[in-house]
Amino acid sequence: MTINQISVFVENKFGRLNEILSFLSKENIRIVAATVADTTEYGILRLITTNQHKAFQLLKAQGISANLSDVLAIKTDPSAGKLSETVEIFTKAGISIEYMYCFSDKSNGVVIIRPNNMDAAHEVIRRNSLNCLVESELSEL
Amino acid sequence: MDGTYYQPEIETMSRKDLEALQLERLKWTVAQALKSPFYKKRFGEKGITADSIQSLDDLRKLPFTTKQDLRENYPFGLLAVDKKELVRLHSSSGTTGNPTVICHTKRDIECWANRVARCFYMVGLRDTDVIQNSSGYGMFTGGLGIQAGIEWLGALSIPAAAGNSLRQIKCIMDYGTTAIHAIPSYALRLADVFEAQGIDPRKDTNLRVFIIGAEPHTEETRRKIEERFGVKAYNNFGMTEMSGPGVALECKEQNGMHIWEDSYIVEIVDPETLEPLPDGEVGELVLTTLDREGMPLLRYRTRDLTRILTGKCPCGRTHRRLDRMKGRSDDMFIVKGVNIFPMQIEKILMKFSELGSNYLITIQPVDNNDELIVEVELGDVKTDDFSQLQALAKEITRQLKDEILVTPKVKLVERGSLPQSEGKAVRVKDLRKLI
Ligand SMILES: [Zn+2]
Numbered sequence: 001m002t003i004n005q006i007s008v009f010v011e012n013k014f015g016r017l018n019e020i021l022s023f024l025s026k027e028n029i030r031i032v033a034a035t036v037a038d039t040t041e042y043g044i045l046r047l048i049t050t051n052q053h054k055a056f057q058l059l060k061a062q063g064i065s066a067n068l069s070d071v072l073a074i075k076t077d078p079s080a081g082k083l084s085e086t087v088e089i090f091t092k093a094g095i096s097i098e099y100m101y102c103f104s105d106k107s108n109g110v111v112i113i114r115p116n117n118m119d120a121a122h123e124v125i126r127r128n129s130l131n132c133l134v135e136s137e138l139s140e141l
Numbered sequence: 142m143d144g145t146y147y148q149p150e151i152e153t154m155s156r157k158d159l160e161a162l163q164l165e166r167l168k169w170t171v172a173q174a175l176k177s178p179f180y181k182k183r184f185g186e187k188g189i190t191a192d193s194i195q196s197l198d199d200l201r202k203l204p205f206t207t208k209q210d211l212r213e214n215y216p217f218g219l220l221a222v223d224k225k226e227l228v229r230l231h232s233s234s235g236t237t238g239n240p241t242v243i244c245h246t247k248r249d250i251e252c253w254a255n256r257v258a259r260c261f262y263m264v265g266l267r268d269t270d271v272i273q274n275s276s277g278y279g280m281f282t283g284g285l286g287i288q289a290g291i292e293w294l295g296a297l298s299i300p301a302a303a304g305n306s307l308r309q310i311k312c313i314m315d316y317g318t319t320a321i322h323a324i325p326s327y328a329l330r331l332a333d334v335f336e337a338q339g340i341d342p343r344k345d346t347n348l349r350v351f352i353i354g355a356e357p358h359t360e361e362t363r364r365k366i367e368e369r370f371g372v373k374a375y376n377n378f379g380m381t382e383m384s385g386p387g388v389a390l391e392c393k394e395q396n397g398m399h400i401w402e403d404s405y406i407v408e409i410v411d412p413e414t415l416e417p418l419p420d421g422e423v424g425e426l427v428l429t430t431l432d433r434e435g436m437p438l439l440r441y442r443t444r445d446l447t448r449i450l451t452g453k454c455p456c457g458r459t460h461r462r463l464d465r466m467k468g469r470s471d472d473m474f475i476v477k478g479v480n481i482f483p484m485q486i487e488k489i490l491m492k493f494s495e496l497g498s499n500y501l502i503t504i505q506p507v508d509n510n511d512e513l514i515v516e517v518e519l520g521d522v523k524t525d526d527f528s529q530l531q532a533l534a535k536e537i538t539r540q541l542k543d544e545i546l547v548t549p550k551v552k553l554v555e556r557g558s559l560p561q562s563e564g565k566a567v568r569v570k571d572l573r574k575l576i
Contacts (some may be wrong), residue, residue, distance in 0.1 A: 005525075007525040009519055009530075009553075009555055010555070011554055011555050011558060013558075016555075037527065039527060039531075041552060041553075042530070042553065042554075042555075044525065044527065046525075060337060061337050061338070061339075062337070063333065063334075063337050063556050063557045064555070064556070065519045065520075065521075065555055065556050067521075067525060069525045098526075114525075
């Protein structure tokens with residue numbers, strides 16, 4: 001039900017983000033979704049790519065501080081109000097969302113969610129019949 | 142030859158015989174030193190001759206020799222032989238002034254190589270071993286000094302020199318390297334590269350021994366090297382002025398470094414009063430060469446702080462043991478009125494498994510108030526969560542404060558982002574000195 005997300009520790013240094021992204025592009029890794037959160041000293045780049053394990057190995061081999069963590073990738077339809085509905089389901093179940101980001105085109109939307117309690121989140125997904133992406137589906141995006 | 146000792150008659154010599162040997166060699170060394178313009182003048186002023194030495198205690202009649210003396214008499218003022226007798230010159234560059242130059246005769250090189258071979262043998266290395274020297278070659282003594290020792294022992298030497306980690310790993314894999322000589326910061330860097338290559342040195346190599354030295358390091362660093370490579374790592378002490386590596390090395394007990402007392406007289410003195418201290422007390426290490434004819438040095442102040450360990454070593458060697466170097470009296474820096482050694486900071490950083498091995502201490506003047514910044518590279522860490530990283534930085538800060546009594550500003554940085562050095566790692570950047 002979960003997919004791997006790659007988190008990369010990135011110092012706040014001019015050009016560093018570009019270096020990491022262009023390295024992945026040279027290795028033919030397609031990035032499906034990405035977000036950067038930062039403090040004054042460093043940032044965390046979170047990445048969903050079409051081949052998470054390969055991307056992760058490549059980053060590690062470069063000596064880049066990266067790790068894998070589980071997130072939910074829930075399919076939504078991109079009409080107005082759908083995102084808020086999805087979040088509301090978790091809120092009502094008492095689950096906090098540590099962070100989220102989403103991507104969509106005209107016909108499909110995906111929201112990536114990191115809940116504070118993964119087991120409880122799985123339960124909510126089952127009960128509400130939410131549709132989660134699995135990792136093999138990433139390459140089709 | 143496959144006993145415990147390389148030279149049993151010397152390594153296990155009774156203290157009485159060893160001291161008699163030292164006295165005989167000290168007399169010779171004073172006579173030899175008097176052939177150099179520097180000592181001729183220095184000793185002449187005080188009326189010191191070889192006959193002034195009747196017992197080992199008479200050593201105290203001799204004045205100290207300092208690095209300053211070497212610099213002021215650069216390059217050949219301390220030569221005790223004709224220049225044509227010399228076969229090699231080594232130097233160590235200082236940050237200020239002239240480099241320190243030590244010249245060797247053929248015999249000096251042989252005595253040195255023999256000491257290094259004796260060290261290697263002590264930690265179980267034999268002529269069947271493949272020893273890779275990952276030290277810088279050139280003028281730095283860790284290169285050719287170790288090289289000569291490996292060859293003297295009859296083992297196979299791989300003079301890989303410093304840097305180029307991928308090539309180092311290829312050598313280790315292809316040539317079946319069993320032992321490595323490297324500076325500790327580089328050993329840990331190499332472990333990182335092994336990991337990045339997906340090779341486990343514990344399983345995939347023949348490595349069993351590391352000889353580490355040339356920069357001060359903590360017990361935690363040693364344990365980290367042992368753990369990551371699956372080896373025994375032995376602490377080595379040497380310095381250019383005392384020829385180079387092979388002055389002292391730990392035996393298999395890993396509890397103090399046996400200093401070869403047939404080649405050196407050891408004194409520990411109070412760095413302020415210069416009065417000799419008894420065994421067990423920490424002070425400045427002062428060494429006298431006993432078998433060097435090209436450039437003998439008498440009562441040389443090394444600036445290294447350590448102590449002599451008391452008691453007998455279970456290995457049976459009678460040569461006394463030096464404790465791990467506590468730092469150099471000139472490495473110490475003062476922030477907010479507190480004396481701090483880089484080693485104190487390293488000791489704390491090495492406790493955190495989340496951190497890598499590279500760090501940099503910067504002292505920055507901010508409005509008459511010096512700020513201490515400790516940048517440290519992250520190792521394998523769960524980097525998904527800011528609060529975890531912030532908690533980590535906070536915990537490091539707290540533990541450093543406990544150790545050094547000053548609150549540093551801790552910055553976590555990416556692996557590989559701090560300057561990598563091929564020689565001794567630069568650990569302290571004091572920006573106050575630049576203003
Ligand atoms: Zn011993």
